[in-house]
Amino acid sequence: MNDEAIHSRAERLIAQDFVEGIADADRRWLEQHLRECQHCGTSAALTGRALRALNSAVIPTPAGLAQRAQFRVHLRMQERQENRIQRGFLWIACAASWLFGAVSAPYVWSGLQWFGQSLALPHLVPEIGFGLWWALPALVAGAIVLAENARYRRQRDWSN
């Protein structure tokens, strides 16, 4: 094995030892080589010291870091709880609205039919009117929910 190949092998084993460990036979070879080769020995020592320093490095945390995070998390929990209650009311309102619509639909339909006949309107007019009456509350509710979600996302978008 020529010198270049020996040094390449040493560099590879040094890195491998740091990353995932090496076999005993390789370790014995490497230790022998590091004793004999100043360049590789220095390289291994420098890298080892740097990595140990990295492991020991402590970056001071700002005072109150944890407390501020805990406060924000608790606020968010409270917000979620309030949203859940509001959504609960929304679902109840939707259910009541649907029930009311189902119960009153025959009467509304009859009323619109009578209205259309009274004014001699085409059949399509009371039919469209009935469709709008049926669909409009759901469309309005959906638009409100989408707008609320968009507003919430904008508030949380901290790229602003």
Added chain:
Amino acid sequence: MAAICGSTLYLSKMAIDDDLRSVAAGLQRRDPELIDRLIDQYQHRLFRYLVYLTANRERAEDFFQETWIRVLERGHQYDGRSRFDAWLFSIARHLVIDWQRQKKAQSLESLVEPQLNALPELTDTETPSPLHLVLSHEESIAVQASLDRVPAIHREVLLLRFQEDMPLSDIARVLGAPLATVKSRLYRGLENLRSLLMERQHE
């Protein structure tokens, strides 16, 4: 003796697994006391990781808070089968990448120019550099300067492996990358670091 050691290790592993499962259960319940405890427990490591990732202490604190908000909201996704710190760091990492994508239309992987993503100044006038605590002044400058020049994509795995002592499998989980990719980046990072340190040594 070997049997006793084996049993001790097995029991320790069982205790750790139980602990992770209880954390997972607590997060699914959104237990406020658990989350407070986790914030206290991981504050130093998470903040350090974010400082190295963002090179800005103020921004790191913003991300620190946002990470825990995400932990609250996505706690049901943690199943307790992997280490909690790996999951936590992956959340933090994704937040930083999303922010960087919004700001610069780049991902962490595309930041190949190390000068664009230099490490923060760890020294200030009142607190000695953390590297100064373990090295001489010249050495700490050399290590920090060399680490500055390692590409972010490699520096990140060096930090996770040698600063956070994370197993390779957990690093793969944090990065969302295969184990082979993690090893490749580690080897490249070590090679970069080694070359830079030797370069400074000869200056």
